[in-house]
Amino acid sequence: MPFVAAILTAVRLDLGPARGSVDAARPGFALHDETAAAGIHFVHHRPTFDPKIANIEPHVAALGASVSVTDFDGDGWPDLYFTNSRFGEPNALYRNRGDGTFEDVAASAGVADLNRPGDGVSMGGVWGDFDNDGREDLLVYRYGYLALFKNIDGHHFRDVTEAAGLHRWMNSNGAIWIDYDRDGLLDLYVTTYFRSDIDLWHLATTRIMHNSFEFATNGGKNLMFRNLGGGKFEDVTDKLGLGSTRWTLAAAAADFNEDGWPDIYLANDYGPEELFLNDHGRRFTLTTAGLESESKSGMSVALGDAYNRGHLDVFVTNISERGYLFQNNNLRLNEMTGRTPRFRNMADAVVADAGWAWGAQFGDLNNDGVNELFVANGFISADSTKNYWYSMSKIAGANARLFEDARTWPAFGNSSLSGYERSRVYLNRGLAGWVDVARSVGVSDTYDGRAVALADLSNRGAVDVVVANQNQPAVLYRNRPDSANHWIAFSLIGTSSNRSAIGAEVVVESGGTKQRRVVDGGMGFASQNDRRLHFGLGRTEWVDRVVIYWPSGTQQIVTNPAVDRFHTITEPKR
Amino acid sequence: MTGISGAAVKQPGLSRWWQRMPQVDPRYLIAFLITLVLVAAQLRYHIVGGYSRLAVALLTCMATEALLSWFMRGRVVNLQSAYISGISLTLLLKPQGGALWPFALGAFLAIASKYVLQYRNNHLWNPTNFAITTLLLAAPNRISVLSHQWGNDVATNLVIWTFGLVIAARVRVIHITLTYVASFLVLNSLRAALLHQPVLPEIAPITGPMYQLFVFFMITDPRTIVRERRWQIVVAVLIALVETTIRFASDSGWPLPTAFNVGPAFLALAIVGPIAKAIDLRRSRQPNAGSGVIPRSAGSPATS
Numbered sequence: 001m002p003f004v005a006a007i008l009t010a011v012r013l014d015l016g017p018a019r020g021s022v023d024a025a026r027p028g029f030a031l032h033d034e035t036a037a038a039g040i041h042f043v044h045h046r047p048t049f050d051p052k053i054a055n056i057e058p059h060v061a062a063l064g065a066s067v068s069v070t071d072f073d074g075d076g077w078p079d080l081y082f083t084n085s086r087f088g089e090p091n092a093l094y095r096n097r098g099d100g101t102f103e104d105v106a107a108s109a110g111v112a113d114l115n116r117p118g119d120g121v122s123m124g125g126v127w128g129d130f131d132n133d134g135r136e137d138l139l140v141y142r143y144g145y146l147a148l149f150k151n152i153d154g155h156h157f158r159d160v161t162e163a164a165g166l167h168r169w170m171n172s173n174g175a176i177w178i179d180y181d182r183d184g185l186l187d188l189y190v191t192t193y194f195r196s197d198i199d200l201w202h203l204a205t206t207r208i209m210h211n212s213f214e215f216a217t218n219g220g221k222n223l224m225f226r227n228l229g230g231g232k233f234e235d236v237t238d239k240l241g242l243g244s245t246r247w248t249l250a251a252a253a254a255d256f257n258e259d260g261w262p263d264i265y266l267a268n269d270y271g272p273e274e275l276f277l278n279d280h281g282r283r284f285t286l287t288t289a290g291l292e293s294e295s296k297s298g299m300s301v302a303l304g305d306a307y308n309r310g311h312l313d314v315f316v317t318n319i320s321e322r323g324y325l326f327q328n329n330n331l332r333l334n335e336m337t338g339r340t341p342r343f344r345n346m347a348d349a350v351v352a353d354a355g356w357a358w359g360a361q362f363g364d365l366n367n368d369g370v371n372e373l374f375v376a377n378g379f380i381s382a383d384s385t386k387n388y389w390y391s392m393s394k395i396a397g398a399n400a401r402l403f404e405d406a407r408t409w410p411a412f413g414n415s416s417l418s419g420y421e422r423s424r425v426y427l428n429r430g431l432a433g434w435v436d437v438a439r440s441v442g443v444s445d446t447y448d449g450r451a452v453a454l455a456d457l458s459n460r461g462a463v464d465v466v467v468a469n470q471n472q473p474a475v476l477y478r479n480r481p482d483s484a485n486h487w488i489a490f491s492l493i494g495t496s497s498n499r500s501a502i503g504a505e506v507v508v509e510s511g512g513t514k515q516r517r518v519v520d521g522g523m524g525f526a527s528q529n530d531r532r533l534h535f536g537l538g539r540t541e542w543v544d545r546v547v548i549y550w551p552s553g554t555q556q557i558v559t560n561p562a563v564d565r566f567h568t569i570t571e572p573k574r
Numbered sequence: 575m576t577g578i579s580g581a582a583v584k585q586p587g588l589s590r591w592w593q594r595m596p597q598v599d600p601r602y603l604i605a606f607l608i609t610l611v612l613v614a615a616q617l618r619y620h621i622v623g624g625y626s627r628l629a630v631a632l633l634t635c636m637a638t639e640a641l642l643s644w645f646m647r648g649r650v651v652n653l654q655s656a657y658i659s660g661i662s663l664t665l666l667l668k669p670q671g672g673a674l675w676p677f678a679l680g681a682f683l684a685i686a687s688k689y690v691l692q693y694r695n696n697h698l699w700n701p702t703n704f705a706i707t708t709l710l711l712a713a714p715n716r717i718s719v720l721s722h723q724w725g726n727d728v729a730t731n732l733v734i735w736t737f738g739l740v741i742a743a744r745v746r747v748i749h750i751t752l753t754y755v756a757s758f759l760v761l762n763s764l765r766a767a768l769l770h771q772p773v774l775p776e777i778a779p780i781t782g783p784m785y786q787l788f789v790f791f792m793i794t795d796p797r798t799i800v801r802e803r804r805w806q807i808v809v810a811v812l813i814a815l816v817e818t819t820i821r822f823a824s825d826s827g828w829p830l831p832t833a834f835n836v837g838p839a840f841l842a843l844a845i846v847g848p849i850a851k852a853i854d855l856r857r858s859r860q861p862n863a864g865s866g867v868i869p870r871s872a873g874s875p876a877t878s
Contacts, residue, residue, distance in 0.1 A: 003690045006682050007712055013675060014713035213722030215619065293620035295723075323714040323832035325721055326670040349671030349716075390824050390835045393721065394775050397782025400726040402774055410775045 027427050027437040028366030028485070031465060031477035033445070038476050039101045040094055045086035046471040047121045047143070050203040055411040058380050060200070061085075063173055063193075064143075065450040065468040066124030066526035070136045072109075073154040078455040078530050081106075082468055083122035083140065087115050091122055091140070100458060110157045111138060111149055117201070120144010120169070124451070124526035128177035128186045130227055132499040141172035141190055143200055150231070165233050170196050171220050176522030177502050178253040178262050179551045180240070181281035185227035186498045186521070189264060191248035192220025206406040210247055213396050214295040216270035218404075219247035242284050246271040252301040252523045254312045255505060257336040260553055262503045267298030267316045267525075273330070275343075290342040296327040300525035303518055304362025304371045306331060306346075307430060310507055310514035314343060315373060317357035317525070321418055324389050325396075328352035329360075329375075351426055351434045356418035359452035359525035363463045365425070365441075367485035367536030369513060373426040373434070376449025376467050381419030388415035420446040423467070447472045455530030461487040461564060463534055468526070486537040486563045492519055495571040496552035503551040506533050511540035537563055600745040600796070601654040607741050608661045608791060611734055615665065615783070618730055621723050622664060630674050631667075632660035634681035642689045655701075659684045662702040662791055666784070667709070668718045676717055680705040688797075691848075694855045698848035700795040707844040710833035719837055724783035731781065738790040747794040753807045754793055755780060757814030765818055769825055776821075779839075788839050798847055800854035809850045817842035 035041075044065040049057055064085030069078050077096035084091050091114050093106035106112035115121045120142035127136045135151035146166045149157035161167050171194035177186045194200065195218070198208050210216035224242045225233040237243045246268035253262045261278035268274060272295040276284035299317040306313040311334040318327035329352050332343035354360075356379040362371040380388070391410035395403045402408050423445065425438040438444070447469035457464045457478075465477040488508065492501035502521035507514055520529045537543065543563060548556040550571050561567055612628075615621035622628050639656035643649065660681060669676040684705035688697040691704070709717045724730070742748040758780050766776040779785060793799075793813060799806055820838040823830055834841050 003683070003686045006679050006686070007708060010676075010679050010683075010709055010712040013679075014715045014717075212726045214724075215727075294623070295620065320670065321718075323710065323836045324718055326668055326716075326718045328671055345672075347671060349673060352671035385827065387835075391775070393779075393836065395778045396722040397720070397724065397784055398726065398778035399728050399731065399781040401728065402778050402781065403726070408772070408774050408778075410771065 027441050028368055028482040029441060030480045031365075031425070031442045032480065033442070033475055034100075034478040035474065035476045037100070038478075039103060040080070040474060040476055042082045042092045042094070042104075042474045044082070044468060044471055044474070045084055045089045047085045047087070047200075049200045052203050052206050053208070053406040056406055056409045058382065058412045059409075059417070060406070062380055062448075062470060063450065063526070064121060064123050065470045065472075065474075066122070067451045067453045067466050067468040067474065068125050068127055068522075068528035069453050069455040069466070069530045070127035070138075070528070072127070072136050072138075072151060074135065077459065078457055078532075080453075080466060081111070081125050081127070081138070082474055083124055083526075084115055085121040085123065087117055087121065089115055091115070091125070096457060105155075109155060110159075111140070114140055114142070114147060119147075123173050124175070126175050126177060126522040126528050128502055128521055129498065129500045130177070130186045130188075131231060132184070134499060136500070139175055139177075139188060141170065141175045143171045143194070145169050146172070146190065160231055164231055166225060168196070168223070169199075170223065171198060171200070173526060174248065174250050174522070176251050176253055176264075177500070178264070178521055179498050179503055180224070180262055180278060181226065182261070182497075182551055182553060184494070184496055184498055184552065185229055186500065186502060187227045188225040188233060189222065189242070189251060189253070190225070191222045191251050191266065193247055193249065193269070194220055196220045207404050209404050209406050209409075210270040211400045211404050213270055215272075216247055217245055219245050219268075219270075221245050222248055222251075222266075240284050241286070242276060244268070244274055246274065249299050250301045250525045252303050252314075253503060253521060254303050254518045255503075255549070256312060256334055257341060258311075260549075262551070265301050265303075265314055267301045269297050269299065271295055271298075273298050273316055287341075289336065290344065291332075294330065294345065296330075299357060300359050302360045302362050302373070302524050305514075305516045306333065306362070306371060306428070308370060308513040308515050309333075310516050311337070312505070312516055312518060315360055315362065317354065317360050317375060317377075319356050319418070320353040321356065321389055324393055326353065329354055329357055348433050350436060354424040355421040357424075358450045359467070359527055361452045361454045361524050361527070361529060363454040363465075364487075364534065364536030365463055365465075365479055365481060366427075367461070367481045367487045367538070369485075369511070369515070369536050369538035369540065370428045370430065372428050373424075374452055374454070374465050375424040375426065376452045376469075377418075377423060378421035378446065378448040379418040380416055381446070381448050382416045383414040384416055384420060386413065386415040388412060388417040391415070392417065419448065422446050423449055443477065445475055447475065450525060451527035452524055453527045453529050456489065456532065456534055459566065461489070461534075481536075485539065486541055487535060488537060488543055488561060488563045489532055489534045489566045490546070491532045491566060491568045492548070493568065493570045494550065494552070496554060496574055497550045497571055500531060501550070501571070502531065505549040507547040507549075508535045508543055509545050509547070510537055510543045532566065601652070601658075603741045603745060604791065605654050605658055607737055608658050610737060611786070612661050612665060614730055614733060615724060618727075619724060623668070624672070626674060627667075627677050628661075628664045631664045631677040631681045632657065634678050635660035635663070635685050638682050638685035642686065646689055656685055658791065659701050659705075662787060663705060665787060666702070666706055666720045668720060668723065670716045673716060676709060676713070680709050683708055693852050696851065696855055697797060698851045699844060700792045700798045700847060703792050703840055703843050703847070706837065707833065707840050710837055710840070711831060714832040714836075719840070720784045720787070721782075731783070731786065734783075734786050738786065742790060742794065747796075747799075749803065750794050750799065750806050750810050751789045753810040754789055754814055757811045758817070761814055761818040762821070765822055765825070785839065788843075792843055793847075798851055800850050801858065805850075805854065809846060812850070813839075813842045813846045816846050
């Protein structure tokens with residue numbers, strides 16, 4: 001009898017936990033797909049490559065849909081930049097008209113035509129005021145040459161890549177702005193996926209793939225470019241010890257150990273996550289911090305205070321597919337200031353499995369004072385009756401010499417690979433765990449999500465969600481949070497620090513809790529959130545104090561700021 | 575070098591070790607090999623995924639074995655078999671999230687199957703194979719099995735293959751391992767030809783870690799293999815044949831349960847092994863009456 005009971009127990013456990021239904025019915029917010037109404041008609045197109053790798057082109061060409069938030073024209077309304085990835089297909093810069101609609105001005109601004117033979121195709125863009133002139137500049141990373149655009153007048157951009165010393169061919173899927181040496185100038189960290197000597201349109205060899213599914217080290221070398229001022233950058237990668245050659249898909253920077261210097265966290269495909277601690281801007285040290293034992297397929301790095309402890313925790317997405325593979329997402333609690341500095345993985349089964357997960361972001365979607373998690377997912381949606389997982393399983397455990405050569409891979413054909421997955425929206429219930437409320441809040445699309453960016457697009461105290469989907473239309477989810485909850489938001493302007501205030505961290509103390517956020521210089525997967533910092537407050541009608549840790553080292557305290565409004569705060573002179 | 579002193583020939587240490595190895599209880603050799611696999615994989619690849627998994631699997635296996643043997647046979651049997659099952663499950667099971675229940679349930683099912691699913695006082699399924707197959711069929715939403723967590727590195731694999739082959743040779747089951755490997759290569763090359771697909775991806779799985787555990791710890795399990803050498807070879811071929819058939823069905827898009835696509839080798843053994851063993855027991859005049867010990871003359875290691 002116990003024997004049969006054990007088998008039945010396994011069947012019951014396979015159905016999943018029974019908890020969470022009550023919360024799922026009352027998440028306190030709703031997300032409405034208002035993409036068309038907003039005038040956003042962007043459709044991403046995937047690239048095509050050298051026919052030598054035609055057998056797995058859907059796999060190699062499965063990246064490139066990105067979205068980043070900026071206020072490029074300085075009118076106080078967040079704008080959106082989407083990248084495309086096929087030759088001749090334009091990128092889009094959607095200017096926020098302030099009335100709930102957008103217009104694509106990329107062509108007139110000069111940041112549309114970036115997908116050209118010889119130059120490469122766009123994989124993403126990241127915004128930052130690298131010359132501190134008060135206007136947001138743009139770095140586009142590609143499978144191809146980097147492209148740096150200086151914002152001339154809030155309407156037009158000029159390509160300054162050559163002059164900046166950034167004309168480098170990198171097969172990149174990510175970049176972040178970071179002032180690692182705290183000199184007030186934004187530096188640039190660019191991650192690389194395929195090796196930089198590979199031209200995917202003119203392959204000299206088909207031995208371009210990873211040399212391990214879990215411990216690969218033959219990816220492209222990530223590079224750190226120091227901003228010298230005067231529009232010049234210098235490669236300081238080796239000097240700083242930052243040249244990881246794992247297959248990095250995402251990076252994020254924050255002061256994890258709260259020593260005043262921004263550190264760098266990497267999500268690597270086919271390998272373990274990496275944490276580089278900043279030693280006073282002189283050098284970075286790769287530290288284990290508990291990350292080395294879980295080698296996976298890191299896709300995205302999201303930073304947020306998961307449990308209002310006043311520290312920035314990390315959420316890294318991975319791959320899960322029933323029966324085949326449970327790599328499990330990581331929700332890592334930041335304990336870097338403790339006696340044994342480390343990150344502790346707290347992901348339960350619900351958060352751990354979001355399918356083939358890509359971009360993710362923390363955000364207080366219901367303004368209740370704790371962060372939710374939005375996770376985009378799905379890899380390749382094609383013929384739903386054909387599943388490449390079975391083919392993948394043949395080589396996944398095999399010897400590396402076999403699958404390092406792209407030609408060895410089974411032909412992809414028109415198969416799907418973790419396709420038609422629905423995004424997850426995880427409601428944060430604190431110690432009671434997380435529950436997926438995607439369906440009940442109105443998120444039901446099954447696009448192949450890649451990048452997720454959060455922004456209050458209407459300046460009304462609600463965090464909206466924008467998702468860039470691979471080879472598919474972008475989606476704008478307009479948020480309707482519980483109106484009884486309060487909020488507060490901050491727009492920071494650096495003076496001694498970089499003007500974008502990227503890297504500034506803000507701690508809001510309210511009702512006995514602390515919430516920490518960091519001004520985003522690039523986060524998630526191929527994405528960048530609104531750099532204004534939004535905090536939900538729940539029913540609490542006041543904020544005790546706000547502590548701002550500026551990148552320059554200046555610490556500023558604001559007491560009792562008014563709630564339910566934006567505050568623009570300029571860094572005080574030292 | 576061989577030293578000669580008078581008329582006596584003094585054998586070097588390695589040679590003496592080689593000569594004496596068959597005298598060692600095969601279970602110790604297999605336990606050594608599985609421990610080597612575990613330690614190498616953990617040190618190099620952190621493959622365990624948390625020592626709590628190892629503790630739960632090992633403790634459950636050994637406690638279940640001790641309790642059931644005491645309850646059903648009046649004595650606690652040697653727990654090495656349970657030890658091997660516990661480590662095998664730790665290596666093979668890769669569950670959703672941080673779940674520990676698959677290790678507890680899997681361990682219980684593995685050991686209990688030996689006492690519950692018997693024919694003529696013999697168990698029919700390799701315990702670990704039964705547990706993995708049952709969990710894959712019953713809980714595919716929560717369970718996956720070892721795939722690429724091993725690092726795809728030729729050096730580590732070579733160590734395991736070398737030790738595995740040496741030990742298999744000395745405990746006289748290498749013919750089963752080699753027959754299966756050869757059959758796999760031939761049948762799947764044929765399959766690739768039939769499907770007009772490249773051969774390499776189709777024979778690639780045999781180079782992976784899951785198959786190392788399969789060929790050294792499952793299909794050579796003395797308690798569940800048939801008795802005669804020639805039939806052992808036939809059964810090994812049959813397992814490879816059924817596995818290839820399952821793969822062929824997967825290639826053709828048959829709506830098989832996920833378990834068949836994920837672990838065709840496990841399923842093939844779970845299907846062929848018990849049938850072959852039952853037939854073997856039925857045609858045997860002197861069935862091994864569940865003494866718990868394989869005659870040394872059988873030349874097989876006692877594994878899990």
